[in-house]
Amino acid sequence: MDSFPRTPITPSGPTGRDRSTTTTRGTRGGRRPGRYVLASVAAVSVALVTAGCQGGSTSAEPAGASRSVSAGAASDTPSPSDGSPTSAGSPTASPPAAPSDPSASESAAPAGPHRCAADELTMSLKQADSGAGQVYYRLTLVNTSDGACALHGFPGVSLIKRDGGVIGAPAEREGPALPQKVIQPGKTAEVTLHTANQGVSDSPCWDRPDYLKVYPPGSKDALTLRTAQPQICADRFTTTAIG
Numbered sequence: 562m563d564s565f566p567r568t569p570i571t572p573s574g575p576t577g578r579d580r581s582t583t584t585t586r587g588t589r590g591g592r593r594p595g596r597y598v599l600a601s602v603a604a605v606s607v608a609l610v611t612a613g614c615q616g617g618s619t620s621a622e623p624a625g626a627s628r629s630v631s632a633g634a635a636s637d638t639p640s641p642s643d644g645s646p647t648s649a650g651s652p653t654a655s656p657p658a659a660p661s662d663p664s665a666s667e668s669a670a671p672a673g674p675h676r677c678a679a680d681e682l683t684m685s686l687k688q689a690d691s692g693a694g695q696v697y698y699r700l701t702l703v704n705t706s707d708g709a710c711a712l713h714g715f716p717g718v719s720l721i722k723r724d725g726g727v728i729g730a731p732a733e734r735e736g737p738a739l740p741q742k743v744i745q746p747g748k749t750a751e752v753t754l755h756t757a758n759q760g761v762s763d764s765p766c767w768d769r770p771d772y773l774k775v776y777p778p779g780s781k782d783a784l785t786l787r788t789a790q791p792q793i794c795a796d797r798f799t800t801t802a803i804g
Contacts, residue, residue: 674743677702677710679782684775686788689753694761698754698791700775702784702803704744712750712803713741714778720770720793721785728793729767735799742803750803757795766794778803 682702689697700718704710715738720728735755742750759766773786791798 674709674711676779677704677712677744677777679777679780679784681706681710682777682784684784684786686773686786686790688790694758696756696758696791700752700754702744702750702777704746704748707746709743709745711741711743712778714738715800715802716752716778717776718754718800719774720767721772721774722768723771728770729798732798732800736801739802739804752803753801754791755797755799756791756793757797759794762795764794764796766792
């Protein structure tokens with residue numbers, strides 16, 4: 562038995578490990594495709610999400626475009642300061658012409674006779690009927706112009722000295738206001754001056770005037786008449802309205 566050569570026995574364990582290793586590696590190699598599939602699915606998912614985000618941005622792009630267009634349209638719209646009418650400002654900028662026409666026609670309508678100026682008048686004074694201690698004077702105004710004029714209200718009447726001083730006080734108003742008096746050329750209007758006889762009261766009479774000064778109603782210019790009448794007594798000096 563000792564003459565037979567001994568052949569070394571190769572352990573089966575390494576061979577088994579090689580097989581198992583080969584099998585294990587083959588198994589691991591078989592698992593790798595699954596990982597690749599998962600990676601591909603994840604990449605596709607990321608791509609889809611990215612595409613979705615891009616799609617969201619794409620869908621939002623028209624909104625940005627519409628905003629820029631509306632902003633451009635707003636910038637192209639003329640402002641009221643440019644003088645261009647707008648639908649909102651046109652009613653105030655262009656009022657209807659119809660309501661203004663009546664006012665224009667009314668302003669163009671004749672206003673009637675003008676107020677008589679002092680240089681269009683002359684005057685005279687005459688004592689009227691008196692009684693019971695009262696004295697009345699009729700003051701007459703004559704229209705010397707070529708056209709009709711009008712007087713309305715009370716005149717201003719004062720007694721003036723030769724040196725220009727005023728005697729007493731201007732005549733006070735007596736009686737009601739009368740309608741406007743239209744005086745045709747050469748025609749007259751009248752007022753009544755009222756005083757009292759001497760001795761009616763204890764008050765002394767005023768000095769006799771040298772001039773009678775009369776302001777027509779609404780006039781700053783006066784008419785002057787040289788006269789010694791009226792002499793005012795009892796501190797009564799009044800005038801009626803022109804009629």
